[in-house]
Amino acid sequence: MTPEFPRTIGRYDRLYDGLAVLALLVMTLVALLTWQDYGITWDENYHLDYGEHILAFYGSGFEDQTAVTFRIDYLYGGGFDLSGALFRRLAKPLDRNDAIHLLGTLVGVAGLWGTWRLGRVLGGPRAGLLAALFLGATSVYWGHMANNPKDLPFAVGYVWGMGFLLQAIRTFPRVPRSLAIKLAIAIGLAMSVRIGGMLLVCYLGAAIGVWVLYHGWLRRDAEATYRYGRRLALTGIGVVAGAWVVMLVWWPWALYDPIKRPLAAVRRMSQFMDHHRKMPFAGELVSNFDVDWRYMPHYFGLKMPEFVIVLFVVGTVVGVGLLLHRARRVRCFTDNLVLGTLLFSLWFPWLYAVHKESVLYDGLRHFLFEVPVMVAATAWLANAIIDRVVRRFGTPGAVGAGAVVAVLCADQYATMARLHPHEYVYFNRFIGGVKGAVGQYDTDYYAETYGDAAALLARELWKEHPDEYLNSMYRVAGCGGKQRIMRRLPPNFEYRKGKKGEYDFWLGYTRQNCHLRHSDSPVVATLTRDDAVLNVVRDVRRRITRKTKPSRAKPSKPAPRTPTRTPSSPSGASATAGAADDDATEPKPSMARPGNDAADADDAAPADDAAAVDDEAGPADDASADDPEPAEDSP
Amino acid sequence: MTKPDHARVLDAAAAELRSAYTLIADPDCDPVTAMPHLRRAWQTVAWLSREQLPPDDAGEDLSSWLSAEHLPLIPDKERQRVHRTLVAVCRHPRDPEPWGETEPPPTIPSTPALVSHLRTLGRLVEALRLQQLGRPPKAQLAMRWGLRTAAWVGGVTAFILLALRPWQAEDVGSWRGAYYPTEKFEGRPDVRRDVDVDFDWEKDPPTDSIPSDRFGARWDTCLVIDEEVDAAFQVVSDDGARIILDGKIIVDNWEKHRPTAKGKRIPLSAGVHHLRIEYFEFKYDASIHVTASFDEDEPPSPIPSRILEFPGMEFPDDANPCEGKR
Numbered sequence: 001m002t003p004e005f006p007r008t009i010g011r012y013d014r015l016y017d018g019l020a021v022l023a024l025l026v027m028t029l030v031a032l033l034t035w036q037d038y039g040i041t042w043d044e045n046y047h048l049d050y051g052e053h054i055l056a057f058y059g060s061g062f063e064d065q066t067a068v069t070f071r072i073d074y075l076y077g078g079g080f081d082l083s084g085a086l087f088r089r090l091a092k093p094l095d096r097n098d099a100i101h102l103l104g105t106l107v108g109v110a111g112l113w114g115t116w117r118l119g120r121v122l123g124g125p126r127a128g129l130l131a132a133l134f135l136g137a138t139s140v141y142w143g144h145m146a147n148n149p150k151d152l153p154f155a156v157g158y159v160w161g162m163g164f165l166l167q168a169i170r171t172f173p174r175v176p177r178s179l180a181i182k183l184a185i186a187i188g189l190a191m192s193v194r195i196g197g198m199l200l201v202c203y204l205g206a207a208i209g210v211w212v213l214y215h216g217w218l219r220r221d222a223e224a225t226y227r228y229g230r231r232l233a234l235t236g237i238g239v240v241a242g243a244w245v246v247m248l249v250w251w252p253w254a255l256y257d258p259i260k261r262p263l264a265a266v267r268r269m270s271q272f273m274d275h276h277r278k279m280p281f282a283g284e285l286v287s288n289f290d291v292d293w294r295y296m297p298h299y300f301g302l303k304m305p306e307f308v309i310v311l312f313v314v315g316t317v318v319g320v321g322l323l324l325h326r327a328r329r330v331r332c333f334t335d336n337l338v339l340g341t342l343l344f345s346l347w348f349p350w351l352y353a354v355h356k357e358s359v360l361y362d363g364l365r366h367f368l369f370e371v372p373v374m375v376a377a378t379a380w381l382a383n384a385i386i387d388r389v390v391r392r393f394g395t396p397g398a399v400g401a402g403a404v405v406a407v408l409c410a411d412q413y414a415t416m417a418r419l420h421p422h423e424y425v426y427f428n429r430f431i432g433g434v435k436g437a438v439g440q441y442d443t444d445y446y447a448e449t450y451g452d453a454a455a456l457l458a459r460e461l462w463k464e465h466p467d468e469y470l471n472s473m474y475r476v477a478g479c480g481g482k483q484r485i486m487r488r489l490p491p492n493f494e495y496r497k498g499k500k501g502e503y504d505f506w507l508g509y510t511r512q513n514c515h516l517r518h519s520d521s522p523v524v525a526t527l528t529r530d531d532a533v534l535n536v537v538r539d540v541r542r543r544i545t546r547k548t549k550p551s552r553a554k555p556s557k558p559a560p561r562t563p564t565r566t567p568s569s570p571s572g573a574s575a576t577a578g579a580a581d582d583d584a585t586e587p588k589p590s591m592a593r594p595g596n597d598a599a600d601a602d603d604a605a606p607a608d609d610a611a612a613v614d615d616e617a618g619p620a621d622d623a624s625a626d627d628p629e630p631a632e633d634s635p
Numbered sequence: 636m637t638k639p640d641h642a643r644v645l646d647a648a649a650a651e652l653r654s655a656y657t658l659i660a661d662p663d664c665d666p667v668t669a670m671p672h673l674r675r676a677w678q679t680v681a682w683l684s685r686e687q688l689p690p691d692d693a694g695e696d697l698s699s700w701l702s703a704e705h706l707p708l709i710p711d712k713e714r715q716r717v718h719r720t721l722v723a724v725c726r727h728p729r730d731p732e733p734w735g736e737t738e739p740p741p742t743i744p745s746t747p748a749l750v751s752h753l754r755t756l757g758r759l760v761e762a763l764r765l766q767q768l769g770r771p772p773k774a775q776l777a778m779r780w781g782l783r784t785a786a787w788v789g790g791v792t793a794f795i796l797l798a799l800r801p802w803q804a805e806d807v808g809s810w811r812g813a814y815y816p817t818e819k820f821e822g823r824p825d826v827r828r829d830v831d832v833d834f835d836w837e838k839d840p841p842t843d844s845i846p847s848d849r850f851g852a853r854w855d856t857c858l859v860i861d862e863e864v865d866a867a868f869q870v871v872s873d874d875g876a877r878i879i880l881d882g883k884i885i886v887d888n889w890e891k892h893r894p895t896a897k898g899k900r901i902p903l904s905a906g907v908h909h910l911r912i913e914y915f916e917f918k919y920d921a922s923i924h925v926t927a928s929f930d931e932d933e934p935p936s937p938i939p940s941r942i943l944e945f946p947g948m949e950f951p952d953d954a955n956p957c958e959g960k961r
Binding site: 002003004014090092093171173174176219221223224227228230231458459461462463466467469470471472473490491492494 | 652653655656659660661662663750753754756757768797800802803830833867869871894895896897898899900924926928931932933934935936
């Protein structure tokens with residue numbers, strides 16, 4: 001018990017804390033046992049290179065300036081990337097992708113613990129336990145842990161920052177020094193990954209302003225207001241200065257103009273126009289420049305567990321109602337300020353993105369930082385509900401509430417186990433799961449499934465003709481680029497780009513209908529999860545002769561093909577050697593012809609695919625690139 | 636008189652503590668206003684600890700406030716400081732009225748000192764609460780000591796591990812690799828341990844003293860098979876390579892070529908087998924990857940080190956280093 005938080009220990013608090021620690025330890029163990037299952041994603045290699053450049057910048061005594069101009073990565077701090085470069089040196093003999101996946105997993109685990117802490121700050125030990133359980137059941141967070149080098153580390157810094165911030169608000173006007181230091185470090189680390197961490201600075205400033213104005217108004221005394229303002233302003237300035245220093249350490253580009261450049265990065269990231277693409281959204285093909293306010297609500301509504309969404313909506317209504325109800329109660333002011341800051345932090349980023357007409361794509365990846373906070377907020381509401389249930393019904397109520405929580409979480413854990421290691425493609429039942437979302441929304445936007453699909457291909461070839469396999473070199477190609485495709489392929493596979501005929505197998509994920517290319521070639525293997533196609537491998541050495549050429553569907557109205565089913569293995573992989581693509585479990589295909597894929601040349605297929613595609617769905621104008629990757633994203 | 640229950644007293648202590656902190660933390664309040672709350676909080680602590688109220692003044696030392704059981708909860712070096720603050724806290728209520736003509740009021744400790752004092756008091760209240768929940772002060776102290784020790788031991792262990800990094804030691808690996816400066820295995824080889832035969836040197840040499848073209852390499856290991864199995868071996872190399880099992884060539888790809896796969900399935904009896912890989916590089920890119928499968932459902936992959944045994948660094952080229960193993 002500290003004088004700032006003289007909270008009475010509840011009868012079961014130690015039990016809740018013990019259970020939370022136990023749950024988190026189990027989650028940590030699971031994460032550490034499974035991190036090698038995850039594939040490489042689009043952005044990883046550039047961030048790996050950026051980390052090396054930052055290290056070279058410091059190692060060369062600021063002589064090596066590559067980090068200052070490196071692609072658009074210089075607009076990001078290297079909080080995770082530089083840490084990754086250092087970690088790789090410690091983690092040898094792990095290769096660089098394995099090492100960064102391990103670090104990412106450890107950081108993700110830190111986020112699980114941070115969410116527990118935030119839940120605990122909001123509603124005590126039971127809310128903390130619920131927050132930990134809920135986040136552990138959130139596929140979209142778990143699926144990004146190993147292989148997202150920016151959104152996930154940012155989310156982790158953000159949730160720790162929010163935890164410290166809300167705790168600090170409770171101690172106004174005298175924030176303990178240790179808490180202020182922790183807050184500064186958390187904000188600094190968040191900003192060192194994405195400058196969007198400046199949101200935390202805004203929340204801190206706003207909370208200080210509201211607190212000072214309110215207490216000044218209460219006292220009706222200018223001098224008292226001045227004293228409060230001075231004390232909290234000094235605290236705030238100290239925290240922001242500390243955070244700024246922490247941020248700058250990792251960010252060479254910003255070092256050359258520590259004030260202007262980070263602010264310039266905020267402006268640039270808010271309206272990121274460097275990367276144009278067409279993407280599926282609500283069953284239509286839209287440009288990422290044209291997304292409207294519905295984009296984030298759709299993705300949050302469909303990619304978060306159903307109960308989290310329900311609790312979040314109810315929680316927002318309850319929270320606003322609570323704020324209005326007790327707005328005039330002086331004694332509730334601090335609680336109101338904490339709740340208000342929480343609600344503001346949950347809604348403001350989206351409203352700001354709508355206001356700035358920010359370019360958005362890749363599902364809710366750019367708003368992944370909201371996920372742990374959102375989950376902690378729902379845990380707070382769930383805790384309040386359970387509290388009332390227990391008060392009303394006693395032990396039976398507690399047992400019932402525990403059972404409901406267990407069932408809800410177990411349902412999500414089961415889904416995650418089925419999707420593993422592609423948890424991030426999760427969609428909830430509101431749209432019919434992943435299967436219902438394929439073609440309607442971005443699923444495997446990060447090309448994470450290539451590793452698994454490639455391994456599936458190798459296994460299939462081995463199973464069919466082991467002697468031929470032992471004495472053959474196979475040539476593969478696909479939209480995923482060399483590193484993602486080759487990651488798990490044995491050495492008798494070579495990556496090829498270029499003209500059709502120079503490769504034997506084509507691996508296509510569902511983004512931009514890559515899986516529909518070469519549809520005149522039989523499907524060798526199909527990677528599925530929950531009956532949804534994620535990646536299709538075709539044997540382009542062989543072609544299926546068609547009697548009639550299917551007509552192209554109109555771009556505006558997807559013409560869903562209803563393929564016959566492919567038996568899928570329990571692991572979600574199926575092999576359909578010799579079957580034409582119509583025999584594969586195709587997704588609802590979505591937009592038949594992405595209009596301007598040429599603009600998205602950075603993650604394109606070999607150039608001649610246009611010539612190769614003679615079916616109704618393939619993009620005809622992809623450019624060629626070796627290991628092509630999309631330009632980086634907006635905050 | 637009914638005896639108050641401990642929980643109620645503890646709640647009172649927490650409330651007094653919070654009130655005292657609120658006043659002390661408020662830059663617009665004189666810290667002296669917090670003294671009555673602080674004193675009341677100490678009184679509750681004393682009542683919980685000694686089951687009797689303390690004297691009106693602060694007494695000689697903290698033993699007037701805390702029982703022998705609870706005194707160790709405050710570290711030795713802090714006790715005097717805590718008691719000095721307590722003296723100031725206790726004198727305040729008996730201070731003469733400001734309009735009187737007596738000695739000046741006592742000096743109130745600084746705000747940071749009072750906050751620190753409040754933290755100590757908070758820890759005491761927490762300890763008393765835990766005692767109510769069945770954790771005696773001794774157990775709490777032992778727990779505190781255990782946690783600190785664990786943190787130190789963990790920290791020191793982590794530091795030593797990171798400093799030494801045993802996982803990066805070079806003398807690990809189940810393969811003995813001998814790198815020759817010629818394709819015909821002539822000359823003095825560079826010998827080292829390798830974890831796996833999985834190299835893609837491109838145009839670089841395999842070691843500092845070996846040329847990047849026209850060199851040879853030979854790897855030896857002992858393959859430990861527990862029960863008879865159908866195995867498959869594969870080598871993908873640029874240029875020539877061959878796999879030799881127990882002195883017999885089972886995969887032969889001993890020609891100049893770009894990356895090419897060659898493999899064979901053979902039954903393997905239980906026991907220890909001498910596995911040798913020979914390789915030569917002629918020109919341009921150099922690479923070799925050796926894989927094997929011991930499960931007919933799984934394609935060949937790097938041979939797991941758990942079934943390999945290091946044959947030793949020194950043995951004649953024509954000897955079987957695995958003889959006598961296991």
